[in-house]
Amino acid sequence: MNVVSAITGLPYVGKTTLFNLLTGAHASTGAFAGAEAETNVGVAKVPDQRVEELAALYKPKKITHAEIMYRDIGLARAEKPGQAISPQKLGDLRTADAIVHVVRAFSAPSVPHVDGSVDPVRDLSTVELELLFADHAVVERRLERIEPELRSSKGPEREMKEREKAVLRRAIAALAEERPLRDLDLDPDEEKAIRGFRFLTRMPVLVAVNLDEDDVAEPERVIAPVREAAKAHRASAVVPVSAKLEAEIAELPPDEAASFRRDLGLAEPALDRLIRATYELLGLCSFFTVGEDEVRAWTVPYGAPAQQAAGAIHTDLERGFIRAEVIGWQELLKAGSEANAKKLGVMRTEGKTYPVKDGEILHVLFNV
Incomplete structure (x- = not known):
C-alpha cells in the first residue's frame, strides 16, 4: 500500500521546513508564492527498528523500509473563505490519504503571521473552513x-x-x-x-503544532487548546513539532543528535512521531517478508486478510494465494531461525481470511 500524506497550512507556518525534515529534501523555504507555488514531493522511509533487528538475523543483500510519500502544498492568504486553494492545489490535495495540517505556534518577528498574530486554534479553523x-x-x-x-x-x-x-x-x-x-x-x-x-474533509487530519524552541520540553501548555479544538471532530490527532530546531538536530551525527534530543526532553525524532500518528489515524500496520535476498516492511490496513496482504507484495501472490506461514517478529528472533521456530511450533499456517497483525512475518505460498 502506497501511503500519501499532504502537508498543508497557511503561509509562513513551517510547512516546507517540516517537509524537508521528514523527507530529507532541500526545497526552498521563506519566500512564498501562494497558490501558484509548485507542490514539493518527497518520500520518507518509515523508521522501524524491527527491520534492523530482522536484518541482523538474516544479513540480507537488501533492506527495504516501508515508505510514505509527502506532498508539500502551499495555500494562499485569502480575503474570503473558499479562495485560498487553487484548482491545481485541490487536485494535489485529493491524491492524499491523510492531511498533515501545520499550524504556527512559534514567534518570529522577522516572519510576521499573515493574520497579524499567532493563534494556532484560529489557523486550524481557517484552513478547515477552506x-x-x-x-x-x-x-x-x-x-x-x-x-x-x-x-x-x-x-x-x-x-x-x-x-x-x-x-x-x-x-x-x-x-x-x-x-x-x-x-x-x-x-x-x-x-x-x-x-x-x-x-x-473525509480524510483524517494530523495537526502538527509548530512550536517555539522554548516550548519543546513542555509542549502541553501550547498544544492543549489545539487538541481540544481538534477533538471536536473524528479522525483528528495533534502532535507537537519544532520543525526548524529538529531540522538542525537532524543534521548532526546520530549519537550527537540523540544526546541533543535527550537534553531537550524529546523522546524521539519528529519523523517517528508523525509517522506513528499517521499510521494510527489511517488504521495501518506493518508486516515483514524476510530472507537472504531481502528483509522488507510492507504497509497494509490493520487486520487485512492474509490474501489481501499478499497482494501488497505482488498481485500474483494474491491471485494464486494458497496459504501463509506466519510468525511474530519477536518469536522469530527468540527462536533464532525459521527452522528452529518450526521445531518449537511457533510458526503457524494460516488461510486467506487470517487477519494480519502488526509485526508479523509472512511467507506466502501461492500457485498461478
Missing part, C-alpha cells in the same frame, strides 16, 4: 448534474445513483453546518458511493 468550502462546491455541482442522469437511468444504475444522491444530500447538510464529512456515519455502500470524489 476544505469545507472546497467539498461543498463539489457536492453542489454533483447534485445539480445527477438529476438529469436519474431521469434517464433505470434498474440497478438508477438505484446506485439514488444511493449516491441520498449520501450527497447528507453531505451537503453537514458541510452547511461546518461539519467535516469524516464526522458522518456511512455504511460500506454509502462510503463506496462517494469514494471517487476524494472529499478533503
Whole structure:
C-alpha cells in the first residue's frame, strides 16, 4: 500500500521546513508564492527498528523500509473563505490519504503571521473552513448534474445513483453546518458511493503544532487548546513539532543528535512521531517478508486478510494465494531461525481470511 500524506497550512507556518525534515529534501523555504507555488514531493522511509533487528538475523543483500510519500502544498492568504486553494492545489490535495495540517505556534518577528498574530486554534479553523468550502462546491455541482442522469437511468444504475444522491444530500447538510464529512456515519455502500470524489474533509487530519524552541520540553501548555479544538471532530490527532530546531538536530551525527534530543526532553525524532500518528489515524500496520535476498516492511490496513496482504507484495501472490506461514517478529528472533521456530511450533499456517497483525512475518505460498 502506497501511503500519501499532504502537508498543508497557511503561509509562513513551517510547512516546507517540516517537509524537508521528514523527507530529507532541500526545497526552498521563506519566500512564498501562494497558490501558484509548485507542490514539493518527497518520500520518507518509515523508521522501524524491527527491520534492523530482522536484518541482523538474516544479513540480507537488501533492506527495504516501508515508505510514505509527502506532498508539500502551499495555500494562499485569502480575503474570503473558499479562495485560498487553487484548482491545481485541490487536485494535489485529493491524491492524499491523510492531511498533515501545520499550524504556527512559534514567534518570529522577522516572519510576521499573515493574520497579524499567532493563534494556532484560529489557523486550524481557517484552513478547515477552506476544505469545507472546497467539498461543498463539489457536492453542489454533483447534485445539480445527477438529476438529469436519474431521469434517464433505470434498474440497478438508477438505484446506485439514488444511493449516491441520498449520501450527497447528507453531505451537503453537514458541510452547511461546518461539519467535516469524516464526522458522518456511512455504511460500506454509502462510503463506496462517494469514494471517487476524494472529499478533503473525509480524510483524517494530523495537526502538527509548530512550536517555539522554548516550548519543546513542555509542549502541553501550547498544544492543549489545539487538541481540544481538534477533538471536536473524528479522525483528528495533534502532535507537537519544532520543525526548524529538529531540522538542525537532524543534521548532526546520530549519537550527537540523540544526546541533543535527550537534553531537550524529546523522546524521539519528529519523523517517528508523525509517522506513528499517521499510521494510527489511517488504521495501518506493518508486516515483514524476510530472507537472504531481502528483509522488507510492507504497509497494509490493520487486520487485512492474509490474501489481501499478499497482494501488497505482488498481485500474483494474491491471485494464486494458497496459504501463509506466519510468525511474530519477536518469536522469530527468540527462536533464532525459521527452522528452529518450526521445531518449537511457533510458526503457524494460516488461510486467506487470517487477519494480519502488526509485526508479523509472512511467507506466502501461492500457485498461478
